[in-house]
Amino acid sequence: MTDASSRPRAVFYFGTCLVDLFYPEAGLSGIRLLQREGVRVVFPRGQSCCGQPAYNSGYAGEAREVARAQLRRFPGEEPVVVPSGSCAGMIRRHYPDLFAGDPDETAARAFANRVVELTEFLVGVLGVRLADRGAPVRVAWHSSCHALRECGVDRQPLELLAQLSGVTVAPLARDKECCGFGGTFAVRHPGISGAMADDKAAAVEESGAGVLLSGDAGCLMNVGGRLAARGSRIVPRHVAEFLWERTRER
Amino acid sequence: MSAEPRPADFRRASTAALADGPLRANFRRAMDGLMAKRAARFADPVEWRDLRALGAAIRARTLARLPEHLVRLEARCRENGISVRWAETTEEANAIVLEILRRHGATRVVKGKSMVSEEMHLNDFLERHGIESLESDLGEYIIQLDGETPSHIIMPAIHKNRGQIAKLFGRKIRDAVYTEDVDALTAIARRVLRRKFFEADAGISGVNFAVAETGTLCLVENEGNGRMSTHVPPVHIALMGVEKVVPRLEDVPPLYSLLTRSATAQPITTYFNMIGGPRGPGEKDGPREVHLVILDNGRSRMHADRALQATLRCIRCGACMNHCPVYTRIGGHAYEAVYPGPIGQLVTPQTEGVDRRADLLEASSLCGACGEVCPVGIPIPELIVRLRTEAAAPGGASAVLGRGGARHRVESLAWRVWSTVLSRPRLYRAAALAATRLGRLVPAGFPPLSAWTRFRSAPRPARRSLHELADDERIPDA
């Protein structure tokens, strides 16, 4: 249950680079979902990327400069909501290490503590109640590995989907197995990554779902791209966009 | 057996493995089964969390004062009549084993399962010196017959299915009747091995836990071959890495429970041997001599780094490989290393150099499944990233072998440009504008996009970025 006093009146929104450039509608939907709950959403312009691609590739110095630029764009103490478990996990779990011994270490730790993944915030902080306005549909839910294992976001998206009366979540074989994205892994080991993406796409097809949902743009791009290459008609959607589209008043 | 040494090539080997349908099916089936069984065996999340925390603490505390515990172990073993020898390299370890065997005029050896002996390539070495060394663990026996190395640290022949083993036995074992019945196949191997135990001049084994306070060598196994190898021949040589020591006897039960449940989902193994020394006066069985060889082989270097030291917590349960989405698709041989899978991705680059085995470091999506199941809490993905950082380092000293050796000029330049653009708001917005307006024009045939589009449709930037949508919708700026 949410207690009204802990309900923030304003939040910052960190859209992430992939959402900014590839899934802007999903990013805007996340903002809309928050605004509908009476929360003022601030979107600092010039924000870019959490730094994860370079960090995971072993280029910590380059990652740190990008991360530092984000610290500067998010002053204050309001929560920072992120429509990605992977980027939220990067900031929460790895910024303290990335900035260890750096003059910005304290600022980085404070920033890390403010970060919340979108569905986690909608469920845990705002306690949203959704009313479904869409047609019946069967969906498959793919959790990103980092949402699951770095953010501990597992039940929240499913709780939101369960509130939608017309939505059935199809069970997915090996639902917690990685889809093979892994950032630069996908291009460094295309064969292995491709095999993983193919297995995931096949599992989604077998689930009988018409829509593939995820809370992470990277996974969507990967599995969605594989589904398209297989000639599948299954639509990949970011969960924020899906939730907003089904519940908005027209 | 391994032929001419040639540089390891993970890319080639993993590509070949991916194309091998039966191999992939064997691994997928076996790993799915192991994952399901393990999950059932750790059904209570609180019990799992607590036991794992205890296991991690025991291992971390031991490593924090490793030299002290090793000195104590050596002293206690000597008191128990176990001779102790130290080897810094695998060559030294091999020489010690050979010297002991020669002293006894040994020509036939039976072996229990030991990953340290794989590090030493001991069978090859002994064969070259005229000593027959026979693996007595069923899985090890199978791959030895076929001239292979283990593809998994717990189940070395897991890459083979029943039919393949049946054919192998038919080919290699005299008077073996062709059968695909598992019990019958086991009986065939048992018949061969039984005789060998009694003929052997010496037995060689690994060690799962070496207890410092009592000088006891603990051996975990299921087939009784470990007990036979260490008990029947007149000389027993035990091989261990320096990290296998535990301070106290009471440290063993939690680690043992974590090991068996993580490895094979057994609550306990069929055999648990505690070797306290050679046959005593008046005793009717047991070896006349027990030797312990303690191997370093790069472990001191891992130990010297505070974070990387966690590599040495490993109790060799294999859970990280069972749960690895890369390992389950390519199997163990593709890693071209003694230790495959996630733990191998930590051990091998640290032993051989992060420059020489950077290929292994790249072969991870960092999904975190390995770290999630590791019973001693090794943060495997974090350590892989740490080693990638060492491999790409621009210079400076560290304990890591091959530091900076995998830094590519083009790649480091690309990351510098990336960093410059993404850390400057105006520059980023300009680049984003270019990407959304022109990104659709980039042909899919160029790397790295070509690697992506081999399996997927090309990602295309949206026509307008979230920044632009936010401007349109008057979402407030900071």
Ligand code: SF4
């Ligand atoms: S790293 Fe952990 S999971 Fe992997 S073999 Fe070692 S103890 Fe087991």
